Amino acid sequence: MDDLGRALRTWRDRLEPASVGIPHKAPRRAPGLRREEVAVLAGISIEYVVRLEQGRAAKPSAQVCTSLGRALQLSDAEQAHLMRLAGHSADPHRVPRLIPGSVRRLLERLASHPLAVYDATWQLLHWNPLFAATFGDPTTVTEDHRNLLLMHFEGMPNPARFSPEDRAAFEDSLVADLRATTSRYPDDPDVEALITRLRRVPGFRQLWAAASVAEHQSGHKLIEHPEIGPIDLDSDVLTTQGSNLRVVVYTPRPGTDARDKLDFLAAMGTQRMASDRSQGL
Structure with missing residues (x-):
């Protein structure tokens, strides 16, 4: 697991299911959201979420980072950190x-x-x-x-x-x-x-x-x-x-x-x- 994978896992674990409108009907083995729930919220595949967390996937695009940030309810600073981890560092010459x-x-x-x-x-x-x-x-x-x-x-x-x-x-x-x-x-x-x-x-x-x-x-x-x-x-x-x-x-x-x-x-x-x-x- 690389720095990007660890960050995604940490942000996923801290997010309460109820905060994204998911009913908490039964006890969970782990805190926070499940990978498949993040995948649905971000509009990406569960397999890709797994590979990202395990450090086995290519760096996500800026659009995927934005979708993940929205799904994980990241702050501005956290979203910027995610962008940097994915190789999209802030650059005044880039859009x-x-x-x-x-x-x-x-x-x-x-x-x-x-x-x-x-x-x-x-x-x-x-x-x-x-x-x-x-x-x-x-x-x-x-x-x-x-x-x-x-x-x-x-x-x-x-x-x-x-x-x-x-x-x-x-x-x-x-x-x-x-x-x-x-x-x-x-x-x-x-x-x-x-x-x-x-x-x-x-x-x-x-x-x-x-x-x-x-x-x-x-x-x-x-x-x-x-x-x-x-x-x-x-x-x-x-x-x-x-x-x-x-x-x-x-x-x-x-x-x-x-x-x-x-x-x-x-x-x-x-x-x-x-x-x-x-x-x-």
Whole structure:
């Protein structure tokens, strides 16, 4: 067991099941959460959790570290320590991926809305249960699919539907936002690699050549949900100071039935979680 494995085991052992909504029905042989419970909360496999704790796995990605930090309820200092142990040391030349406690508290207060946190390259770092219920569970797709730019320009499955005008405005805004990121983090190899990959797509290449610079701030999305049909949402982007994280909050579009549908999804998700726990999943 290496330092990363020991830290993960210590954080897992100290966390009370009740604090993450898991009923404590029977005595446990060990304190804290079970490995399979951490795996479910973080959206990763139980086998990977085992390998991480035993020091037999490759260092986890920044996105996996963020998911583990959320599942284990780490403080800002502990999350930063986890990032360093995994080789993602704080570097002013790299895109930040640590979500501060102040942002997490904000997210808790907005739990009645689907919301997500992206880094400055539009890589998804965090989402709430209502986001997963509305857009689809991000744990079921690859990390490439969790990047908004790659998903959109490479034509990956996407529940959002756009009018031609909305699509053009969305694409132009995203590319202009990425252009701004390149000036903030000119030496980040991940940013360069992302742009190199995206430039293979003609639509992106044309917009990139325009050299527009702006911040992506708001938009309109019509989500085709497989169970309850279209959900009409507005999206607003809050950018954090210093870390340039993007907190995206989705709100019901006025004059639509989106609020009723979101409330239904929230209730349905709670029922499914309760059913899963009663079956020991």
